[in-house]
Amino acid sequence: MSEKKFDYFIQGKKAKWEVIIGLEVHAQVLSKSKLFSSSPTKFGAEPNTQVSLVDCAFPGMLPVINQFCIEQSVKTGLGLKAKINLNSIFDRKNYFYADLPQGYQISQYKNPIVGEGEVILDMPYGTKKVRIERLHLEQDAGKSIHDIDPDNTFVDLNRSGVALMEIVSKPDLRSPNEVNAYVKKLRAIMRYLGTCDGNMQEGSLRADVNVSVRKLGEKELGTRCEIKNVNSIKFMQMAIEYEAKRQVELLEDNKQIDQETRLFDTKKNTTRSMRSKEDAHDYRYFPDPDLLPLNLEQSLIDKLKKELPELPDEKKERFIKQHHLSAYEANILVSEKEISDYYEEVIKNCDKKLATNWITGDLFAVLNKKNLSISKSPVSAKNLSTLIKMISLGKISGRIAKEVFEIMQLNDEDPETIVESKGLKQQSDPKELEKIILEILSKNKDKVEQYKSGKEKLFGFFVGQVMKISEGKANPQLVNTILKSKLK
Amino acid sequence: MLNLSNFSLTDLVKGIKKKDFTSLEITKTFVNNSENSTKLNTYITKCFDEAIIYAKNFDKKKDYKGLLPGIPIAVKDLFCTKNVKTTAGSKILHNFVPTYESTVTKKLWSEGAFLLGKLNCDEFAMGSSNETSFFGNVTNPFGDKLVPGGSSGGSASALASSLTPVTVGTDTGGSIRQPASFTGTVGLKPTYGRCSRWGIVAFASSLDQAGPMTKTVEDCSLLLQAIAGYDPKDSTSVDIKVDNYNSNLTDKVKDLKIGIPKEYRVENMPSEIDELWKKGMDYLKDAGAIIKNISLPHTMYALPAYYIVAPAEASSNLARYDGVKYGHRSKGSNLIEMYENTRSEGFGDEVKRRILIGTYVLSSGYYDAYYLKAQKVRQLIKNDFDKAFKDVDAILTPSTPSAAFKMGDKKDDPVSMYLNDVFTVPVNLAGLPAISVPSGYDKNKLPLGLQLIGKPFDEQTILNLSLAIQKRANFKRNIKVWWK
Numbered sequence: 001m002s003e004k005k006f007d008y009f010i011q012g013k014k015a016k017w018e019v020i021i022g023l024e025v026h027a028q029v030l031s032k033s034k035l036f037s038s039s040p041t042k043f044g045a046e047p048n049t050q051v052s053l054v055d056c057a058f059p060g061m062l063p064v065i066n067q068f069c070i071e072q073s074v075k076t077g078l079g080l081k082a083k084i085n086l087n088s089i090f091d092r093k094n095y096f097y098a099d100l101p102q103g104y105q106i107s108q109y110k111n112p113i114v115g116e117g118e119v120i121l122d123m124p125y126g127t128k129k130v131r132i133e134r135l136h137l138e139q140d141a142g143k144s145i146h147d148i149d150p151d152n153t154f155v156d157l158n159r160s161g162v163a164l165m166e167i168v169s170k171p172d173l174r175s176p177n178e179v180n181a182y183v184k185k186l187r188a189i190m191r192y193l194g195t196c197d198g199n200m201q202e203g204s205l206r207a208d209v210n211v212s213v214r215k216l217g218e219k220e221l222g223t224r225c226e227i228k229n230v231n232s233i234k235f236m237q238m239a240i241e242y243e244a245k246r247q248v249e250l251l252e253d254n255k256q257i258d259q260e261t262r263l264f265d266t267k268k269n270t271t272r273s274m275r276s277k278e279d280a281h282d283y284r285y286f287p288d289p290d291l292l293p294l295n296l297e298q299s300l301i302d303k304l305k306k307e308l309p310e311l312p313d314e315k316k317e318r319f320i321k322q323h324h325l326s327a328y329e330a331n332i333l334v335s336e337k338e339i340s341d342y343y344e345e346v347i348k349n350c351d352k353k354l355a356t357n358w359i360t361g362d363l364f365a366v367l368n369k370k371n372l373s374i375s376k377s378p379v380s381a382k383n384l385s386t387l388i389k390m391i392s393l394g395k396i397s398g399r400i401a402k403e404v405f406e407i408m409q410l411n412d413e414d415p416e417t418i419v420e421s422k423g424l425k426q427q428s429d430p431k432e433l434e435k436i437i438l439e440i441l442s443k444n445k446d447k448v449e450q451y452k453s454g455k456e457k458l459f460g461f462f463v464g465q466v467m468k469i470s471e472g473k474a475n476p477q478l479v480n481t482i483l484k485s486k487l488k
Numbered sequence: 489m490l491n492l493s494n495f496s497l498t499d500l501v502k503g504i505k506k507k508d509f510t511s512l513e514i515t516k517t518f519v520n521n522s523e524n525s526t527k528l529n530t531y532i533t534k535c536f537d538e539a540i541i542y543a544k545n546f547d548k549k550k551d552y553k554g555l556l557p558g559i560p561i562a563v564k565d566l567f568c569t570k571n572v573k574t575t576a577g578s579k580i581l582h583n584f585v586p587t588y589e590s591t592v593t594k595k596l597w598s599e600g601a602f603l604l605g606k607l608n609c610d611e612f613a614m615g616s617s618n619e620t621s622f623f624g625n626v627t628n629p630f631g632d633k634l635v636p637g638g639s640s641g642g643s644a645s646a647l648a649s650s651l652t653p654v655t656v657g658t659d660t661g662g663s664i665r666q667p668a669s670f671t672g673t674v675g676l677k678p679t680y681g682r683c684s685r686w687g688i689v690a691f692a693s694s695l696d697q698a699g700p701m702t703k704t705v706e707d708c709s710l711l712l713q714a715i716a717g718y719d720p721k722d723s724t725s726v727d728i729k730v731d732n733y734n735s736n737l738t739d740k741v742k743d744l745k746i747g748i749p750k751e752y753r754v755e756n757m758p759s760e761i762d763e764l765w766k767k768g769m770d771y772l773k774d775a776g777a778i779i780k781n782i783s784l785p786h787t788m789y790a791l792p793a794y795y796i797v798a799p800a801e802a803s804s805n806l807a808r809y810d811g812v813k814y815g816h817r818s819k820g821s822n823l824i825e826m827y828e829n830t831r832s833e834g835f836g837d838e839v840k841r842r843i844l845i846g847t848y849v850l851s852s853g854y855y856d857a858y859y860l861k862a863q864k865v866r867q868l869i870k871n872d873f874d875k876a877f878k879d880v881d882a883i884l885t886p887s888t889p890s891a892a893f894k895m896g897d898k899k900d901d902p903v904s905m906y907l908n909d910v911f912t913v914p915v916n917l918a919g920l921p922a923i924s925v926p927s928g929y930d931k932n933k934l935p936l937g938l939q940l941i942g943k944p945f946d947e948q949t950i951l952n953l954s955l956a957i958q959k960r961a962n963f964k965r966n967i968k969v970w971w972k
Contacts, residue, residue: 053588057808059581060568060590060687062722092804094850098823103807153823155812284850286859289694289801291723 008175022171027196028204035163036063047156057101082117099142112136131170176237223257239264345381350388387415493650497707511558515543527971530646533606554600562652565606576689577621580834590687608642637667644671662912665924669887669937680919681726684719692798709733742776747880751787775956790914796862803846887924887937925954
C-alpha cells in the first residue's frame with residue numbers, strides 16, 4: 001500500500017513547486033429550523049416561503065438560538081476529535097448586501113464553539129493527518145437572483161438564517177487528490193453523525209479553497225489566494241490545479257502573488273480576481289448584543305459523546321479485525337455509512353469475502369451505471385446475501401450467480417425464486433454428471449489419448465464441454481473430481 | 489362630568505371598577521385633550537377613532553380582570569404596534585406598518601388597556617431634547633420653546649399635559665428618566681432584562697430597556713407590573729419572578745441605607761441641583777433611611793464609554809434600514825447608489841453622526857482602542873456599583889445636571905447635549921434599575937427630578953423610596969394649558 005509515493009508537484013521552468021492548500025468548508029447543519037428562528041429549512045421551496053420576521057430583519061426582531069443546531073455542531077466537533085469550547089460567543093460580521101437582511105451575519109469570530117481537531121485520510125502513500133483549526137456556527141445569507149429580469153435583482157430569503165458550520169483546516173493539504181479525500185472524509189463523518197446531509201448539489205456543502213505554492217524544500221508559506229464558494233469536489237480540484245499553475249508562472253516570472261479573493265469560472269476552468277486585499281471588507285466584528293455568550297455544560301458534551309455513533313475510522317478498524325478485510329476494502333466499505341450498513345446486513349447470512357467482492361464489484365457497477373446511491377440499491381441486502389449463500393452452498397455456480405444477479409437488479413426478486421423458475425439450479429448429482437462426462441470422453445477419444453500422453457491443458461476443454469452440455473449448471477468442483485478420476 | 493384629565497392611573501382604574509365613570513368617558517377626555525395639543529407636536533400617529541370604538545366595546549363587556557381595565561394609552565413610537573404605523577421618529581420608517589405587536593405593548597393590551605396613539609421621539613431614540621425627530625420638535629408643556637427632553641420626549645410631554653393617563657418609553661442612556669425630570673413626571677428604567685425588547689425598534693441592544701412613565705409613583709409600580717416579565721423571544725430577558733410592585737408599594741423605608749456618590753457632584757452644576765439633592769437626602773432621612781457617602785470612582789468614564797458602545801451597536805442595528813425590504817427607498821442606478829441615497833435621505837444628522845462614530849470605533853485598527861476599551865470601562869463601572877451595593881440598598885443622585893433647556897440651545901453642540909445624560913448613562917452601562925421622581929423646581933419654576941438607582945431586579949426598593957420622596961416633596965405640576 002505504501003509502495004506508491006506522493007508525487008503531486010508543479011514542474012515549472014525553473015523549479016519543482018509544492019502546492020499548499022487549506023479549506024474552509026461550509027456545511028449546512030441538518031436541522032428542521034434555522035439557527036435563530038423557527039422557519040423551516042427545506043430545500044427547493046418556492047422563493048420567500050420559508051422566511052420569518054427574524055430572517056428578513058424586521059425592526060425589533062431578535063434572534064433566539066436553536067439549541068438543536070448547537071448540539072449538532074458539538075457532535076460534529078466530537079466527530080473531528082476536536083476540543084469543544086464550553087464558552088463561545090456569537091459575533092456580528094457587518095457588511096451590506098441585498099440578500100443579507102440584517103446588514104450583518106451572525107457568526108463566531110474569536111471564540112468558536114469548536115477548537116482544534118483532526119481528520120485522517122487514507123492515501124495510496126499511507127495515512128495522512130489533516131489538522132482542523134476550528135469549527136464555528138454562522139447564518140447563511142439569502143440568494144440574489146440576477147437573471148430573471150434585465151433591470152432588477154430578485155432576492156430569495158429562504159436560505160437566510162439557515163445554520164452553517166464553517167470547518168477550517170490548517171494548510172495541511174498538498175494535492176487535489178488530498179482535497180478530494182478530505183472533503184469526502186469530512187462529508188462521511190458528518191453523514192455518519194447525521195449533522196449534515198453533505199448534499200453538494202443542493203449547496204449543503206461548499207468550500208472556500210486557500211491555495212499557495214512554494215519551491216520544494218522551502219519552509220515558509222507563500223502568499224495565498226482564496227477561491228470562494230466552490231460547490232463540487234471536481235471544481236475544487238480543477239480550481240486548485242489552475243490556481244497553482246498560475247501562481248507558479250507568476251513567481252517564476254519574478255512577479256508577485258497578490259493576496260486576494262478569486263472566483264472559479266466553471267465554464268473556462270480558470271480563476272479570476274474578485275477583490276484584492278485592499279478592497280477587502282472591514283467586517284467590524286463585535287459580539288452580538290442580542291445574544292448572550294453561549295455557555296455549554298460539560299454534562300451535555302459527555303452525553304453527546306456517549307451517544308456518538310461508530311465513525312468511519314473506528315468502523316474501518318473493526319471491519320479489518322472482525323471481518324478480516326484489507327485496509328483498502330475496509331476503506332471502501334466505510335466510506336458511506338449506508339454502504340457499511342448494507343455490508344453488515346449482507347454478511348449476517350453469508351461469506352464475508354464473497355460479500356465484499358460482490359458489493360464492491362457487481363453491485364457498485366450497477367449503482368454507478370444507474371447513478372444510484374446504495375440506499376436506493378435495486379438489489380436489497382437480504383437478496384444479495386441469499387444469492388451469495390447459494391454460491392457458497394454450491395446451489396449455483398459463480399457464473400450462474402452473475403446471470404441471476406442481472407435479473408435481480410431489474411426488480412429485486414428473490415434469487416431462489418429466480419433460480420427455481422429459470423431452472424438454473426446447479427447440477428450436483430454425481431451420477432448425472434458422470435453420465436455426461438462419460439459421454440464426452442467417449443466422443444473425444446483422440447483428445448483423451450493426447451491428455452494421457454501429457455497434454456494436460458486439455459483438462460479445461462473437457463470441463464468446458466461439460467458446462468456446455470449442462471448449460472453452465474454443472475457443479476464445477478464435482479465436475480473436476482469426476483473428470484480427474486475418469487482420466488486417470 | 490368630572491374632569492378626568494388629572495386623575496392618576498390608579499384613580500382611573502379604581503373609578504372604572506367602581507363604575508364612577510366609563511372607559512368611554514376616560515377615552516373621550518384624553519382624545520379631546522390630545523386633539524387640542526397640536527402645538528406640543530406629541531403625536532406621530534393618532535388612533536382616536538379606534539380608541540373610542542374600543543372603549544365603547546369595553547363598556548359593554550366591562551372586563552375588570554386586568555391591571556389596566558379600559559385605559560387608553562399612547563406609547564412611544566419605538567414600539568411596534570400591529571397594523572399601526574411605527575416610525576421610530578425617522579423618515580426611513582415613515583411608512584412602516586408592522587404586522588406584529590411588541591411584547592411590552594401586547595402586555596398592556598392583555599391587561600385591558602388599548603392604544604390611543606404613537607408618540608413622537610428622537611429619531612431612533614437618539615437625542616436628549618426631541619429635536620432629532622423627522623416629525624419635528626416636541627414642546628414641553630412647561631413652556632413654549634422649551635424642550636421636553638429625550639428621547640421619550642413625546643411621551644413625557646403627552647403625559648405631563650394629560651394627553652394620555654400614562655405611557656411607556658424606552659431608555660438607552662436616560663431616555664425615560666431625563667424627559668421625566670424635565671416634565672415633572674415619574675419615569676423608571678427597569679433592570680436590563682426585566683422587560684422584553686422584542687418588537688421595540690433597536691437603538692443599542694445591550695442598553696435598551698422599556699419602562700413606565702407616569703404621573704405618580706403608585707402608577708409607576710402598577711404599570712411596571714403590567715409590562716415586566718420574561719420573554720423567550722428575547723434572549724437577554726431574564727426569567728425572574730415579577731414582584732407585585734403595586735401591592736408591595738410602601739413608603740416605610742426605615743433603616744434602608746442610601747448611598748450618595750461623591751463623583752456625581754459635577755463641575756458647574758447649578759446650585760439648585762445641589763440643593764435639590766440635599767433636600768432629597770433630608771426627605772429620606774425624615775423617612776428613617778440612613779444616608780451614607782459612597783464612591784463610584786469610574787463615573788467620569790461612563791459618558792465617553794457610553795458614546796462608544798451605544799453608537800457601535802447602533803451602527804450595526806441600523807444597517808437593516810437599507811431600502812431593500814421595507815420603509816423608505818430612494819432611487820439609484822445600482823445597488824450601492826440605492827443604499828447611499830436611501831440612507832442619506834432616510835436618516836437625520838444625529839443618526840448619521842452616531843452611525844459614523846459607531847462604524848469608526850468598530851473598524852479594524854480602532855476596535856481595541858475604542859470599543860474594547862469602552863467595554864472594559866463598562867465592566868469597571870459595573871464593579872463600582874456592585875461594590876457600593878454591598879454597603880447600601882439604593883443610590884440617590886440628581887436625574888439631570890439642569891432643568892429643561894430652550895429649543896436650539898444645544899442643538900449644534902452634540903457634546904454639551906450628551907452631557908445631559910451624565911447621571912443617567914452609568915445606570916444603563918451597569919444594567920441597573922433607576923427611577924426619576926419629581927422633587928422640586930429650579931429658579932424658573934421648571935421641574936427637577938431626583939434619581940434613585942437600585943440593585944439588579946430590586947425595582948421595589950427604589951419605588952418605595954420614591955414614594956417616600958413623593959410624599960414629602962409635595963411636588964405639583966402647575967401647568968397652565970397654553971397650547972390650545
